[in-house]
Amino acid sequence: MRVKDAILYTREKLSQILKKDQAEWETLLIISHLLKIKPLDVYLFYEKEVDESKLNAIINKRLKKAPLAYILKEAYFWGRKFFVEEGVLIPRQETELIIEVAKARIKKKNLKILELGIGSGVIGITLLLELNTKILFGIDISEKAIEISKKNARFYKVESRCYFVKGDWFKPLAEKKVFDLVVTNPPYIPLEEWKYLEEEVRCFEPKEALVGGEDGLYFHKITIKNAWKFLKKDGFLIFEMGYNQAKSVKELLKVNNWQFEVFKDLLGYERVVIAWQKSM
């Protein structure tokens, strides 16, 4: 099937389960994956042939609600392609705001970055590639996350500057003020809300990557209380939070002596915080 026909065919099939914009974007992701080109380059190869049986195999899995990133084993973050697999969270677009904030605010060189809950490594590796970074230290409780982060670091040829360790949040670390940046997109869904998540998320993505205790703030509380013990005195903490968690998070930051600024995502929700200790 030629690309121009494959676009129409795939878009129509995906429209059974997706809204128009999403069906269009996923169509480009599927066809670009099959042709081994970038998504927007699909339009440059209208006359190329797409393998019809491979295309149908992907569409059929997608129609059963398997997330496309798990079917293709790849996802885009900050314009780069990353490996993902079942067992690690699929990177979300709103998380790119962390990169935007870090790039705008952090001007130091030879950064030592600590990421908590590294997942597929998208945040840490992107920061390493975008900022002047000496080392990235990533922690995750999931063996799979460590494996995929290492794979992504190798893909971007930065593995010599990356240290990925399996462990529980700050526990693998000695309390030393060595990092310039502590960054995290922690699990933040309240336990009670998990069962109401979309089927596509609930049935396929790892629960421990999503749920942040009873109130969703379990990891924010640990991080806000302890991050200063690992940060140099001019260091920063940057993290993501749920769309309705800003009020509670701001209280936690004040109680723990942080100064901070909050940034809204594209939908207008307060989503990302940059914080630094008042004594700076």
Ligand SMILES: C[S@@+](CC[C@H](N)C(=O)[O-])C[C@H]1O[C@@H](n2cnc3c(N)ncnc32)[C@H](O)[C@@H]1O
């Ligand atoms: C919301 S995901 C973020 C993944 C990735 N950083 C991203 O933004 O796509 C949270 C991550 O925290 C990890 N995690 C959950 N509990 C943890 C714990 N106690 N210690 C370390 N990591 C944990 C999960 O395995 C998951 O990879």
